Amino acid sequence: MLNSIVLVKQVPDTANISGKVMNDDGTVNRSKLPAVLNAEDRAALELALRVRDQYGGRVTVLSMGPPRASDILRECLYMGADSACLLTDRKFAGADTLATSYVLSKAIQKLAPYDLVFSGRQAIDGDTAQVGPQTAEKLGIPQITYTESILEIVDGKILAKRRIDGGFEVLRSAMPALLTVLKDAVTPRPFRAKRLMEFKNARTLSELEKLVEENSLLYLDKLVDEAKQRNLYIETLTADDLDIDLARCGLKGSPTRVHKIESVVLAGRNRMNVEPTRDGLAGLIDSLIRDHIIG
Amino acid sequence: MNDTKSNDVWVFVEQRDSKVADVSFELLCKGRKLADALQGRLFAVVMGYEVDLIAQQSFTYGADEVLLVSHPSLEHYRTLPYERHLVKLIREHTPRIVLFGATIIGRDLAPRIASATQSGLTADCTDLQISDVTYLKQNFPRLLLQIRPAFGGNIIATIITPDTHTQMATVREGVMELTLDPHPRTPHMTQIEVQSDPVDELVTIVERHRQESRNSLKSAPIVIAGGYGLGSKGNFRLVHELAKVLGAEVAGTRAAVDAGFVPAERQVGQTGLTIRPKLYIAIGISGAIQHRAGMQDSNKIIAINVDPEAPIFDVAHYGIVGDAMEIVPKLIESYKARLK
Numbered sequence: 001m002l003n004s005i006v007l008v009k010q011v012p013d014t015a016n017i018s019g020k021v022m023n024d025d026g027t028v029n030r031s032k033l034p035a036v037l038n039a040e041d042r043a044a045l046e047l048a049l050r051v052r053d054q055y056g057g058r059v060t061v062l063s064m065g066p067p068r069a070s071d072i073l074r075e076c077l078y079m080g081a082d083s084a085c086l087l088t089d090r091k092f093a094g095a096d097t098l099a100t101s102y103v104l105s106k107a108i109q110k111l112a113p114y115d116l117v118f119s120g121r122q123a124i125d126g127d128t129a130q131v132g133p134q135t136a137e138k139l140g141i142p143q144i145t146y147t148e149s150i151l152e153i154v155d156g157k158i159l160a161k162r163r164i165d166g167g168f169e170v171l172r173s174a175m176p177a178l179l180t181v182l183k184d185a186v187t188p189r190p191f192r193a194k195r196l197m198e199f200k201n202a203r204t205l206s207e208l209e210k211l212v213e214e215n216s217l218l219y220l221d222k223l224v225d226e227a228k229q230r231n232l233y234i235e236t237l238t239a240d241d242l243d244i245d246l247a248r249c250g251l252k253g254s255p256t257r258v259h260k261i262e263s264v265v266l267a268g269r270n271r272m273n274v275e276p277t278r279d280g281l282a283g284l285i286d287s288l289i290r291d292h293i294i295g
Numbered sequence: 296m297n298d299t300k301s302n303d304v305w306v307f308v309e310q311r312d313s314k315v316a317d318v319s320f321e322l323l324c325k326g327r328k329l330a331d332a333l334q335g336r337l338f339a340v341v342m343g344y345e346v347d348l349i350a351q352q353s354f355t356y357g358a359d360e361v362l363l364v365s366h367p368s369l370e371h372y373r374t375l376p377y378e379r380h381l382v383k384l385i386r387e388h389t390p391r392i393v394l395f396g397a398t399i400i401g402r403d404l405a406p407r408i409a410s411a412t413q414s415g416l417t418a419d420c421t422d423l424q425i426s427d428v429t430y431l432k433q434n435f436p437r438l439l440l441q442i443r444p445a446f447g448g449n450i451i452a453t454i455i456t457p458d459t460h461t462q463m464a465t466v467r468e469g470v471m472e473l474t475l476d477p478h479p480r481t482p483h484m485t486q487i488e489v490q491s492d493p494v495d496e497l498v499t500i501v502e503r504h505r506q507e508s509r510n511s512l513k514s515a516p517i518v519i520a521g522g523y524g525l526g527s528k529g530n531f532r533l534v535h536e537l538a539k540v541l542g543a544e545v546a547g548t549r550a551a552v553d554a555g556f557v558p559a560e561r562q563v564g565q566t567g568l569t570i571r572p573k574l575y576i577a578i579g580i581s582g583a584i585q586h587r588a589g590m591q592d593s594n595k596i597i598a599i600n601v602d603p604e605a606p607i608f609d610v611a612h613y614g615i616v617g618d619a620m621e622i623v624p625k626l627i628e629s630y631k632a633r634l635k
Contacts, residue, residue: 096415097406097416098409098410098413098414098415098416101410126418127418127419127565127566128406128418128419129402129406129418130402130405130406130409130416130418131406132406133374133402133403133404133406133407133410134406134407134409134410136407137378137406137407137410137411138410142374142375142497142498143374143403143407144498145374145399145402145403146399146403159501163399164311164372164399164400164503164505165311165316165398165399165400165505166311166505166506166507167503167504167505167506168503168504168505169371169500169501169502169503169504169505170500170501170502170503171498171499171500171501172498172499172501173497173498174497174498177498254415255413255414255415255456255458255459256415256416256417256441256454256455256456257430257454257455257456257457258452258453258454259428259430259440259453259454259455260452260453261445261450261451261452261453262450262451262453263450270612271608271609271611271612271613271614272612272613272614273613273614273615273616274597274613274614274615275615276615276616276617276618276621276622276625277625278625278628278629280615281615281622281625281626281629282629282632282633284597284613284615284626284629285626285629285630285633286633288574288595289633291595293517293573293574293594293595294517294541294574294630
């Protein structure tokens with residue numbers, strides 16, 4: 001029996017930027033981008049589910065983010081996660097990787113006991129790959145980053161293959177351990193229709209509150225009880241629920257600060273426009289050969 | 296042990312199989328400039344086993360001092376012992392800046408070091424500068440400006456770490472220039488005593504395979520790169536055809552890699568390689584800042600794109616507006632005709 005916690009993040013879908021999300025000045029309007037489950041986190045969840053399917057145990061997904069991050073938690077439930085937990089509080093806002101990993105580590109400790117923590121190698125909105133290792137450091141546990149596969153788990157130790165610069169290595173690590181997973185490591189399973197029908201009604205506390213606001217015939221306590229009984233309750237953790245130092249959360253707890261954001265002004269090069277005709281292109285080839293660029 | 300916090304700049308010098316990672320010496324060159332601006336010293340932290348040669352070479356790239364941490368247990372990189380030794384050294388000396396290569400090792404190690412020392416860490420910087428900064432009406436003398444393209448494609452963010460003494464950053468290979476230090480220094484080497492700790496053995500290497508692969512893309516004089524705009528892997532074949540004719544290497548953008556058009560090790564840009572070939576031909580590439588960061592210093596850039604407003608044209612020396620599926624075959628034809 002192995003208990004796993006999978007860290008997942010809702011990210012703007014930067015891979016599918018269309019004209020609809022562009023501002024007039026050519027920048028991307030982040031709020032208009034669809035929010036999706038970070039692809040490497042999906043792979044991390046798949047790996048965790050495979051561990052559970054082989055060795056037994058439970059998989060809990062944990063996401064820190066705004067209330068709407070419950071969308072990706074439902075997706076994780078569709079895939080097969082046993083339970084989901086949303087870590088949300090205005091006090092967590094504006095966090096850099098250090099403050100994020102601090103809050104995550106506190107939440108993981110709250111969800112203990114655990115044998116393995118999984119996350120994607122990095123999230124596509126920042127590409128830092130820092131939160132996984134920083135969380136492991138705070139938990140005081142070893143890490144296996146760039147995980148390609150898990151070979152076996154035996155005698156309380158995990159054997160995993162990871163990418164290194166120019167090749168791979170196989171590590172044997174004590175548990176608990178944190179693994180960050182590459183996107184290509186595994187193909188995530190599709191949603192199962194049965195689970196989708198079941199868990200599309202999974203709700204967080206704030207979502208149930210909203211239902212009550214919209215319909216005066218509903219009672220919150222009853223809804224919460226009902227959701228819990230049917231395993232459709234997505235637990236919410238806030239700062240108050242954690243043994244936490246607020247000075248280390250959110251913007252306050254973030255040593256890195258954005259000093260300046262500049263739009264890039266390109267020093268317009270002396271560009272020569274080449275007509276896409278045979279003559280135009282032949283002329284281009286000629287000048288490249290003349291300048292000894294090609295030959 | 297120092298009581299006062301230093302103005303020193305540290306570079307973690309990375310080795311694999313006792314061969315130095317190129318990025319480490321590039322960082323020493325940059326670190327030299329930063330240390331001069333801070334009037335501090337430049338330290339190379341060399342960790343491994345039988346790495347004396349790397350330690351010696353560090354001086355030729357500007358290091359004032361080498362901290363040599365050599366022990367058989369450190370022969371191959373492992374997170375926990377490397378972390379333990381480096382954290383101890385940083386706590387003792389409190390350097391002002393610590394730089395890491397944004398390699399797999401650097402990206403495994405740096406965040407743990409930053410977490411343990413509660414320092415700020417910025418990933419994948421494309422430039423580093425020292426400057427006085429006024430932030431929230433407070434003056435901070437000689438901060439490290441950690442400059443990186445950020446989300447959105449058209450912005451450059453300058454990150455600072457005003458409140459923690461030690462500022463950390465990772466930088467990709469090829470971003471900083473490699474130059475020998477013109478002012479040879481008196482080598483000053485400190486051997487750090489290594490004591491083992493049971494924690495080190497929580498993770499062991501069972502098997503390890505690696506090849507010294509010189510990525511041919513890095514030093515290629517001509518590079519043909521394709522973007523997501525090509526639309527499919529089938530269309531991406533044009534990139535290969537042109538490359539074959541010109542004797543060039545093939546590259547791609549992040550989006551092309553994500554779409555499976557081209558393998559990840561051929562990605563050019565902020566989170567891929569930074570290259571400066573003699574000729575760079577960008578096909579179906581819109582030219583987001585993250586991509587331009589990896590190729591804009593190429594000697595000559597030709598951009599082929601159907602969208603005349605694509606930002607790639609702003610860094611191009613030659614621009615061709617039109618459908619790559621028609622233009623590239625004509626280009627190949629013209630070149631072949633010219634050779635006859």
